[in-house]
Amino acid sequence: MATQFPYTYYSCPCINPTDSTLPEQDDTFDPSSPRAAFSLYPLEHLLYCTECHQVRCPRCTAEEVVCWYCPSCLFEVPSSTVRSEGNQCTRSCYNCPQCTAPLAVNPLDPPESTSETLTGPFILTCPYCTWSSLDIDLKFDKPNNITGQLSGSKRPEPSTPVDTPDPDLSRASSPKPDPKTRDEVFTALNAFYKNQITHDVDAPGHAFAEQAFSSPHSISRLLNLYSTGKKLKRQRPKPMSEALTPADGLVLFDPESELDTIKRTAAGGWEGTLGGDKAAINTEARFVDDARPVASLLRTKRAKRCRACRTLLSRPEPKISTTRYKIRVVAGSNVPRVGLRPLGAKARATAVSGLGGLGAEVPSLKPLLPSHFVLTLTNPLFDAVKVTLATARDTTGPVKARVTILCPAFEVGANTDVWDEALARDGGGGSQGGGGVPEAGKVWERGRNWVGVVVEVVPAGDAVRGEVLEIAVFVRVEYEAGGDLDGAGKREVGFCNPIWSSG
Amino acid sequence: MSTRTTASRKVAKGEYIETDSGNKVSRRANISGTANITLGGKTVIMADVHLRGDLTRTSSSSSKPGADGKPSTSISIGRCTVVSTGTVVKPPMRMSRGVFTFYPLKIGDNVFIGPNCHIQAASISSHVHIGAHAVLQPFVMVRENVKILPHSVVPAGMIIPPNSVVAGRPARIVGEVGEGWGVVVPGGGGEGWVEGGDLRELVRSIR
Incomplete structure (x- = not known):
């Protein structure tokens, strides 16, 4: 402030x-x-609780989300979409990975006269710094639905291909698969291990079943423990299989990519790396060339309750366009x-x-x-x-x-x-x-x-x-x-x- | 809304010329294109403020000279808005299909614009407080109840959502204004206004 x-x-x-x-x-x-x-x-x-007769600061109020919206396009996002797509705008709202200014969609070749219609390809440009999506070789066919086009496009190969001097380190045998993003790897691993649990949980006494606390099997097993009847023969747990293939989400250490990283750091110096807050918004990127446009994060309208007595202290109208409150007891009037x-x-x-x-x-x-x-x-x-x-x-x-x-x-x-x-x-x-x-x-x-x-x-x-x-x-x-x-x-x-x- | 009329009522030796609707315009303000500027009433334009009303859509687009002969409004300012000293208010401009075009600039009610700002926004809604030396680049849209901290540079085309605090170069949203933003206790001891609240008392005190 x-x-x-x-x-x-x-x-x-x-x-x-x-x-x-x-x-x-x-x-x-x-x-x-x-x-x-x-x-x-x-x-x-500060707010004021009329039940407790006390001032309530942001620390002693409980918040409830009334609605989610994108700060850039001011569209409301239903909470189901927030759960499935994450806390980001799914339209065309992107921020510059260099300076966080909102990006504009512009045609690569601006039309010369008023009669021409806008034709692609389109690029994202930052009006504040000189960054544009051409820096990372990104072009779009349509000016709208950037998110859909971004997810369709593959992550570009590193712009400086490295020829490895050591033949032992290069793997000529298999073509290099597309590097997966962190999210993709996590999704694959998650699916793989979930699958394991659902398969193995049928076998009673399995070690892993103990971790699936909420499954009906665990409950029946617990009940069996305390029942006075004959003791269940404890079966040996089947060994869990680990992720073995890249399809399961296995990521092998790749010395080639490490060498690549070292080379790029040596070539680009500190200027070529993303640092500080830029790396924080672009978690997967290490170099400036890898920085992708960042989808703008959603904001919320929140109602506030007194933590002590649950009285509503403020509740905004759920519509995005209005700034009025249904309930608002501010300290200034008390x-x-x-x-x-x-x-x-x-x-x-x-x-x-x-x-x-x-x-x-x-x-x-x-x-x-x-x-x-x-x-x-x-x-x-x-x-x-x-x-x-x-x-x-x-x-x-x-x-x-x-x-x-x-x-x-x-x-x-x-x-x-x-x-x-x-x-x-x-x-x-x-x-x-x-x-x-x-x-x-x-x-x-x-x-x-x-x-x-x-x-x-x-x-x-x-x-x-x-x-x-x-x-x-x-x-x-x-x-x-x-x-x-x-x-x-x-x-x-x-x-x-x-x-x-x-x- | 009433168009600002030059010198409707002469005040003897005051700093401000007051119009019939209560607008106070400094004698030392630079105002170009007065026909294209609308002041809502009880609005203060301080000394050394530059309002570029001459930059209108019709004057710059050569393809259709004088579309209907009537000049369009290029700057419209609402009620009880204060534009402080040294601020430049200029309609936003962009190169559109090979032609430089100016777009109208709209400022709402109870907006405070601090000294030495540069405003090229597309619209500023009501109850906005802009600190000193702030720069609003072209086509910025500021929604209601926003506080822009001093020395911020709001990048072009940024939309600032309601109830937010904005700062930095380039500006980003750094917080939210509290629920009590703009709530003023009537009859305060000589301070009848707060940031983001009703600026009528402030306007009244400026003379």
């Missing part, structure tokens, strides 16, 4: 597994512990939003209008000089809440600073009537305060459902330049839920990490 200054992360209660059972337990959250990074999220990634800005600066909104654009007004802290910031809390609830803020006196992290919240306890109004503020704004001066000198114990500014308090930050003398300062703030929210007993008191930890470079 690109950070936008200042940012705010909220801690999820899953940092403390005991929290759900002992809600009143006062555990202190250490934001500098390495484990804390796993439960600090931006507000938009926990107060925390923001921070320098005192005196206008809201973040106006920072955009400057010519420098966003981030132009990131201030820097001066060592030993107090700086003031306004911490704003916005209440999304329809009841007024009592808020108590707390922070460590000295921050941990690369920038040491002394932090003081001038007004740690206050009340935030309910998020009720938008018209009140709209009318007040027209009358001029919607928010009260916002002038004078920051004073301890006084709310700096206040609106309909938000309150701004002043935070004083004094960086230590040995502050590191160019580092960022993170301030952890504990937010306790109490509210009276009308007629609802279980929601009367509520604790919630918000960790506000506003960042400014120091020095």
Whole structure:
């Protein structure tokens, strides 16, 4: 995530597994512990469980796939196809093996005039790098159904044929069969051994039958073990036959291909090999010449449930074209939003209008000089809440600073009537305060459902330049839920990490 | 949708010229081919933005000069969209059957385009946030609720699915935006907008 200054992360209660059972337990959250990074999220990634009254982060939600779709052609893929064909698009969506940009299908000879129709052969070209399927000698007759044409075409022979100097190593007797892909070998081996199991399992007492746990034979054998009747004569297990022929999936070590590999590495150098992430998406290829276009991987729409109580927290509409949700309980509409800005600066909104654009007004802290910031809390609830803020006196992290919240306890109004503020704004001066000198114990500014308090930050003398300062703030929210007993008191930890470079 | 009319209401000395439908266009923006540009209202065009409305399909295709005489819309921008400083918005072009042809560019509502971007996309849907210095190569299609991180280069013809975060050179999908993308609590303390949300407050604050 690109950070936008200042940012705010909220801690999820899953940092403390005991929290759900002992809600009143006062555990202190250490934001500098390495484990804390796993439960600090931006507000938009958090959901809220209305049953548990807790924030739920991606770690404490269970996901269910609603539908699969290809990100490139945006067609839905039925789950049966996903099971049979794998997690990839079966149309013509392919990505460049060099740079992962989506490939375009182009005719090899573009027509000169508008009257001509597009004729083959067609090639896949990358609009970002210079790769095209001509690099691996791939051409297509039709511009559509690339997958079908790709699976029909054989893997091309290595472009640099190697003449082996050692006659002992070359096998002149048999013509070299087409090298099988890893998937083909696996399918052949799988079929071979499955066949063995089904044949041998009929023989009772076979060693391999013990591994076929779910077969009816195993169950009857187990029952026989415990029956008091006469003992079954244990037959000697028939020996399993191993894969012997290439048709069974046997792959023999081929010294020729190894020599070939060494030669190609020597000739092509490091540039000729696929490395790092390129090899990760092209698992079978070792050289650049072998890299095949990668079918684009499918994406999913997922529903999310609370892990603790199985309540649905979000459920998108199953159609690909819509982005609406059937159910969506986000944390943003249930926990107060925390923001921070320098005192005196206008809201973040106006920072955009400057010519420098966003981030132009990131201030820097001066060592030993107090700086003031306004911490704003916005209440999304329809009841007024009592808020108590707390922070460590000295921050941990690369920038040491002394932090003081001038007004740690206050009340935030309910998020009720938008018209009140709209009318007040027209009358001029919607928010009260916002002038004078920051004073301890006084709310700096206040609106309909938000309150701004002043935070004083004094960086230590040995502050590191160019580092960022993170301030952890504990937010306790109490509210009276009308007629609802279980929601009367509520604790919630918000960790506000506003960042400014120091020095 | 209303066609942008030049200087419908003169503001005394402001940075922006505000039209009847609430569009704010900087006096320092470079706009060519105004007849081919549509702004949806409450849309901000900042200083040094270059909108190439002069690159239309009819002007470039020599085979049929002036098909019906009426210029086609080459850039259409929706409501509450912000185009930040130094961004170039240019309709996508490709060599099609021996002729260079420009295709219309459509930008949806509540789209934020950061400073110094280069936009040649075919379409950008609503609630999209594009970071600074991003490059959208020709015929990119950006769907709803997408965040493009700063300094990304989105390769030509890429389709960015809804609810994704995109970054890198070339750009690839690096994550998903959360469920709370664009959800804003009304009446925030001076911050009435979030990335991907309703940008009305942001537009109102720019003057």
